[in-house]
Amino acid sequence: MTTLLFTPRFIGPTRLSHRIVMAPLTRMRSSKGNLPNDLMRTYYSQRATEGGLLISEASPVSLTGYGFERAAGIYDESQIPGWKHITDAVHAKGGRMVLQLWHVGRQSARILQPFAPMETPGRSRGRYPTTRHARLIGMKFPGSSRITNRLPNAH
Template sequence: MAPNANTTTAPSLFSAITLGGKEDPVKLKHRVALAPLTRVRTGDAGTPTDLVAQYYEQRATDGGLLITEATNISPTGRGYFGAPGIFNQNQIESWKPVTKAIHDKGGKVFVQLWHTGRVGHPLKPTQRTVASVLERDSHGQRQEPRRHS
């Protein structure tokens, strides 16, 4: 490479980074993060257990980021049996020990919010339709929504 060539240097994987804006930014000590891995270990109630807290605690690092598994935002949007939720008070309370375990090790946590739409599990607690069907013609163009009586 020529001595005067423009070069770009990438930040180190282990250098600090700040996420977010001016209000309440999230400061990480390094750029290694745990991607969301849906593990479906919360049973029918969708409430994280001690085992879930232990799983995240084992993966937390000082100044690192963990992104939770896909977490349902509605009973109609549950994708799979055993996937966690955050749509009722009991579920919200059950996430607190998980969050505390991560914070106690100096880690940060984001929740991956999840709604599976019409493809929700057939055993979901309600048979309410989540989204309307928009038909398309042979050219892939949307038609007017059908009216259901």
């Protein structure tokens, strides 16, 4: 029965060589600007195995989606090269990787919000950000498919 752990498995179109998957862990190691960096690349590449699957730490999809500081985001064009650098390192070892998308919603601390004096939209009492603020803080995601379509896939 223990040999089943080391048998191949398909998850959708992705073939894994074994059934050991690294669960997501909160690392909080991004660079200024919530950018993925070389420290994160080292962390993930050290854990990559041939045909194995890694699930990344929570990656905020919006500037207003943070639950804690220093989480590498995926809502800005400047964050894509860092994640690509990480996934390239994992793929070089034959591993697979998926990004855990994250938005904490109303639970986000006010101090983490880009306009801290303003309440978060979920907690507001009739006060909503201006259109300019909505565009800046990510309440609308018109460009999200443009970013996510450029990310490397798991297979």
